[in-house]
Amino acid sequence: MTTFDANTKGIFVNGEWREAKSGETEVVDNPTTLEKLTEVSNGDFDDATDAIDAAYEAFPEWSKMSPRKRSKILYRAYELMMEDVDRLGEILTLEQGKPLKEAKGEIKGAASFLQWYSEEANRIYGELIPASREGNRQFVLPQPIGVVGAITPWNFPSSMITRKCGPALAAGCTVVLKPAMETPLSAIEIAKIFEKAGLPKGVFNLVTGKAQEIGEAFLTNDKVRKITFTGSTEVGKYLMRESADQLKKVSLELGGHAPILVFEDADLETAANLTLASKFRNAGQTCICANRVYVQESIKEEFSKVLLEKVKQLNVGNGLNDGVDIGPLINENGTEKVQDHLNDATDKGARILCGGTKWDGEYEGHFFEPTLLDNITDDMKVMNEETFGPLLPLQTFKTEEEAIKAANNTKYGLAAYFFTENLDRTFRVSEALEYGMVGVNEVFPSVAEAPFGGIKQSGFGKEGGHHGIDDFVVKKLVTISGKK
Known part of the structure; x- marks a missing residue:
């Protein structure tokens, strides 16, 4: 069995592990079995x-x-994380539920952000500006913004931490991390890695506990100069509004409603495989996963058949077991939302091609069968809201223009994907889609070397690439007057 500290200390402040000042703890459950894993400190405003x-x-x-x-x-x-992939992956699966192969992949991805930003720390360049006044010298000096409050979600409890903290620490900022209370164990392990790696006391601090109180401390304390958040659009808007009083710098990676467009000239096998991988990875609990699929009419029947057979072959179960493709949803609210979207769709005429119910297997956790829907209309919730579960609707389109219009018909703008073998279409559609990230015959845009982020109500700011450090740096203009 995986080893992790089964104690209540989830707060790491100034290089010391301790319990919450209140003495309160919160139970961490396994979403697969609903069994108690451990308890962690339920920190509050004072701890933050x-x-x-x-x-x-x-x-x-x-x-x-x-x-x-x-x-x-x-x-x-980075080295310490890579040396401990197996154990860290098992901890992640235990608290979050995703299959172990996915969990280990996330750990490696999380480590890659530490590797990348260890390199980028040496490449935060300034700028010399030719002065219009004779004798003057002007240059731009990049400097770290200060204390960063980082808030991370439960669906990627390791990679979201390093994707934020990597660039912040590389830039010279110090960090206070508030992880999701559903998945605090991965955050605790990362804090231990930073400690072992030699990070000075106080540079990285961890507070597990009450989201509202810890968030309030970030918002009201003028020592916090920057807030970085990944989560729902609703909470992101709240953080943005409340940050206005002190004009804190904010970066937000919020909800998505990603479309996939499958054109008639696409390689259908590739399109089906990647649609499957995008939608059902992490049981559909991914902000950039396919939420709706538009297929050109001429290939609808053939594509649906190929995709349906692949969905039917997905194995649901305990992520620690071999051969499992889909684990549980994080909690009961997750399964209820999927059921609500499904009921709404079927009430309005949708047809269930496979799945369509909670999984009745050997485990008591929050499982839902991978579900494929047909006969979809635009007024269904599944076409307008982020489902965050293994429910995928199929709709048709006739022309390229119609597909682009449908894909852009949303308040979100995080990621979009399309499949085609036509080079002209590749450029036309890439430029026309109103999203921060577009994948062409590809559905996995999150890599350490590239910027990740959305537009519209999916947020702003970039994480990853050399762009990722920009949000943690201020640019200071220095002007020196020469002798006249």
């Missing part, structure tokens, strides 16, 4: 304030440390 103070005190020394020294610490954290 302590962490912010620690980060604030640590900032001057860390921000002045040479980029090369920060780079070595981050690279050591």
